[in-house]
Amino acid sequence: MAHIVIGTAGHIDHGKTTLIKALTGIETDTTKEEKKRGMSINLGFAYLDLPNQQRVGIVDVPGHEKFIKNMVAGLPGINLVLLVIDAAEGIMPQTKEHIDILTLLGIQDFLVVLTKVDTVDPELKELVVEDIRDQLAETPLADAEILETDAVSGNGIKELLAAIQARSEELTETSSSGLARINIDRVFSVKGFGTVITGTLLDGKIKTGDELYVFPSKKKVRVRNIQVHEQDVQEAQAGQRTALNLANIATEELERGDVLAASENLKPTWMLDVKIKCLPEVEAGIGLWDRVRLLIGTREVMARTVPLGTEWIKPGTDGFLQLRLEEQVAVKERDHFILRTYSPMHTIAGGEVLDAAPHKHRRYKVEILESLRAKEAGSIEEVILDFMTNKKQPFTTLKELHEYLGQSQEELRPLLQTLAEEQQVLETKAGFLAESSYQKLQAKAETVLHDYHKKYRLRPGIPVEEFRSRMRDQLSEKELSALIRLLKEHGCIKEQQDKVAAVDFTVTFNKYQQAAKEKIEQTLSQNGYTPVKKEELFDLDKNAEEVLEALSGDSVIFLTHEYVLLAKTYWQAVKHLREYIQQHQQITLGDFRDITASSRKASMLILEYMDKQEITQRVDNYRILGASTETGE
Known part of the structure; x- marks a missing residue:
C-alpha cells in the first residue's frame, strides 16, 4: 500500500480539528494557546486507520490568515487534501486563498468536506453546495467530490472514510529510490531521549543508525530512533509522517525550516531560479526587486524578485524569476513554493524551483532562458544534459546525477547510454562529459597549444605537466588524464615522450x-x-x-x-x-x-x-x- 499523508485546509472555525478528532479520535490542537483560542496555530498531526487497515497520516494545517505560513509548512509531502467548508458559511476569503495555495503547490487530489450539516436546514445546505460548485468551477477542484458530514453527530463520517480509502487506493506511492530528505516542521525535547524532530519524509529512506546532515548548518547527526504514527520502526520510507530522535545535536541547534538530508552535497543557496504563476487578482503583477515572502518547505524567508526575460510578470500569467534571498535555504529542483507580499500579507504567486543553486546572471541572457525552459520541459534526458552543461565542474559522476535527480544509478545508466549513442555525452573513467562541455575544453586546449607553438616555434611541444597545469582549472588529476585521452582519441593532440603538441604541428627550420x-x-x-x-x-x-x-x-x-x-x-x-x-x-x-x-x-x-x-x-x-x-x- 502507498504511504499516504492527508492534509486538511479551510477557513478558521469551519471544523477541521473537530472533523479529524471524529475520524481519528486524536486531538490536534495541542498547545494551551490553541485550546484557549479555539483554533490551530501550529501544525496538528494525527493518523487514521482506514476500513482496509491502511494507516494514513493526517496534517491539520491552520486556517487563520495570520498562520498561512504554518499552513504552507504542512503541505510538502501531502498526497490528498480535504478542503473543509462550513455548511452554514460556504466558501470564505481564507478558503479561496487556501485553494490558490494548494493548486500553486501542485496538489491535484481533493475531497471537499462540508461540515456541520446538521446545524443548517436542507434548503440552505443545497444553496451552499450550489454556490461552492459555482466558485470552484474555474479551479482544479471543479470536479471534486463533495461529502456532507457532521462531526458531532457522526453523520457522513463512514462515507468520508470510504471516499478517503477509495482515493488512497488510486494514489501512486512516493518513490523511495532517492537520497533521504525531510523538512523539519517541529523540534522539541523528550525527557530521557533528547532532541526530536518531525516532518514528512519527501525522498528516500531513513534507517535507525543513519547519519544525516542538517542544512543550512551542515552539522552531522545520527538517527537514534524512528517513529511513524507513534510506533517505533527501524525504517521510514518516502511519503511517511516521521519523528526522528537525533543524537549529536541539541534542540536549540535546530529550528523549523531546517532540512535533514542523507547527502552532504545539498547546497545552501542565496538565490533560486524559479518558474512562477502570478495570481490574476494581483493587480501590480511582479516586478524588479519586489520584496516578497518566500514560503518553501517548512521555511519562510524574505526575498527580492528579479524577472528573467521580461520587465515584469503580469497578473494571471507565468514566467521565470531569480529570487535573491535574505537568508540561505537548502532545497531541490522541482520543490514547490508560495510567494506572499511583505505587508499586508497575501498570496501573490507560486511555482517550482528550476535551479536550486544558480549563479547571479543577466536578466535577458538567452542561454539562461533556454536552460530554464529545458528544465521546465521536464524531459529527464534534457534535464541531465542541462545539469551536466551548466554545473561548475565539467565532469559528472553517476553519484552526482543520482543526488541531483533522485533516480537510482540503475535507472540513469540506460539514459546516459542513449545520450552517448546520440553523441551528446562522452563516457570516461573519470565520469560523464557533455559534448558541449568537451567542445569548450577542446577549444581551450587548442588555444593553449596554439599560443605555445607561436611563442616557441622550434619546440616539439609543451611539457606535459605545463599543459596539465594550464588545463587544470576545476579538473582533478583523474579528470585531466581522462580529458587528455579524449583529446588524443579525437585527433586533437599528439603526445611524444613528455611533450604535448597540436596534431598538425611540425617544427620547421629556416636555412x-x-x-x-x-x-x-x-x-x-x-x-x-x-x-x-x-x-x-x-x-x-x-x-x-x-x-x-x-x-x-x-x-x-x-x-x-x-x-x-x-x-x-x-x-x-x-x-x-x-x-x-x-x-x-x-x-x-x-x-x-x-x-x-x-x-x-x-x-x-x-x-x-x-x-x-x-x-x-x-x-x-x-x-x-x-x-x-x-x-x-
Whole structure:
C-alpha cells in the first residue's frame, strides 16, 4: 500500500480539528494557546486507520490568515487534501486563498468536506453546495467530490472514510529510490531521549543508525530512533509522517525550516531560479526587486524578485524569476513554493524551483532562458544534459546525477547510454562529459597549444605537466588524464615522450637553423657512443641552442639535462644490448662498454637512461631486459 499523508485546509472555525478528532479520535490542537483560542496555530498531526487497515497520516494545517505560513509548512509531502467548508458559511476569503495555495503547490487530489450539516436546514445546505460548485468551477477542484458530514453527530463520517480509502487506493506511492530528505516542521525535547524532530519524509529512506546532515548548518547527526504514527520502526520510507530522535545535536541547534538530508552535497543557496504563476487578482503583477515572502518547505524567508526575460510578470500569467534571498535555504529542483507580499500579507504567486543553486546572471541572457525552459520541459534526458552543461565542474559522476535527480544509478545508466549513442555525452573513467562541455575544453586546449607553438616555434611541444597545469582549472588529476585521452582519441593532440603538441604541428627550420641542425647532428655522429655536453654543441652555431631543444626527442636524446646523444646511435646501442642479453640473459657495465667500444662514463650514462626508460632493469651489478619493447623505429 502507498504511504499516504492527508492534509486538511479551510477557513478558521469551519471544523477541521473537530472533523479529524471524529475520524481519528486524536486531538490536534495541542498547545494551551490553541485550546484557549479555539483554533490551530501550529501544525496538528494525527493518523487514521482506514476500513482496509491502511494507516494514513493526517496534517491539520491552520486556517487563520495570520498562520498561512504554518499552513504552507504542512503541505510538502501531502498526497490528498480535504478542503473543509462550513455548511452554514460556504466558501470564505481564507478558503479561496487556501485553494490558490494548494493548486500553486501542485496538489491535484481533493475531497471537499462540508461540515456541520446538521446545524443548517436542507434548503440552505443545497444553496451552499450550489454556490461552492459555482466558485470552484474555474479551479482544479471543479470536479471534486463533495461529502456532507457532521462531526458531532457522526453523520457522513463512514462515507468520508470510504471516499478517503477509495482515493488512497488510486494514489501512486512516493518513490523511495532517492537520497533521504525531510523538512523539519517541529523540534522539541523528550525527557530521557533528547532532541526530536518531525516532518514528512519527501525522498528516500531513513534507517535507525543513519547519519544525516542538517542544512543550512551542515552539522552531522545520527538517527537514534524512528517513529511513524507513534510506533517505533527501524525504517521510514518516502511519503511517511516521521519523528526522528537525533543524537549529536541539541534542540536549540535546530529550528523549523531546517532540512535533514542523507547527502552532504545539498547546497545552501542565496538565490533560486524559479518558474512562477502570478495570481490574476494581483493587480501590480511582479516586478524588479519586489520584496516578497518566500514560503518553501517548512521555511519562510524574505526575498527580492528579479524577472528573467521580461520587465515584469503580469497578473494571471507565468514566467521565470531569480529570487535573491535574505537568508540561505537548502532545497531541490522541482520543490514547490508560495510567494506572499511583505505587508499586508497575501498570496501573490507560486511555482517550482528550476535551479536550486544558480549563479547571479543577466536578466535577458538567452542561454539562461533556454536552460530554464529545458528544465521546465521536464524531459529527464534534457534535464541531465542541462545539469551536466551548466554545473561548475565539467565532469559528472553517476553519484552526482543520482543526488541531483533522485533516480537510482540503475535507472540513469540506460539514459546516459542513449545520450552517448546520440553523441551528446562522452563516457570516461573519470565520469560523464557533455559534448558541449568537451567542445569548450577542446577549444581551450587548442588555444593553449596554439599560443605555445607561436611563442616557441622550434619546440616539439609543451611539457606535459605545463599543459596539465594550464588545463587544470576545476579538473582533478583523474579528470585531466581522462580529458587528455579524449583529446588524443579525437585527433586533437599528439603526445611524444613528455611533450604535448597540436596534431598538425611540425617544427620547421629556416636555412640558418637547418645549418645549425646539420652541425649538431654531424658532431654527435662523429662522437658515436660518447655523449656530448650541450654547451659544446651551443658553441657550434648561434642558433644551436634553440635548434637543439627542437631536436630533443626527435633526432637527439638528452640522457641527462646536460649530456646529449644522437638518437640513431642510442637505438643502435639498445639493439646491441638486447641481442647480448638474449644470448647471455644479463649484461654488466663492462660488457656494455665492450660491445659499444665506449668509456665507462659514457656506458654508465647510456645504461642509466635505459633504466629510466624501462628498457633495462638493474639487479645488483648487472642488468636484465625491462618491460619496454620500444625500438625507436
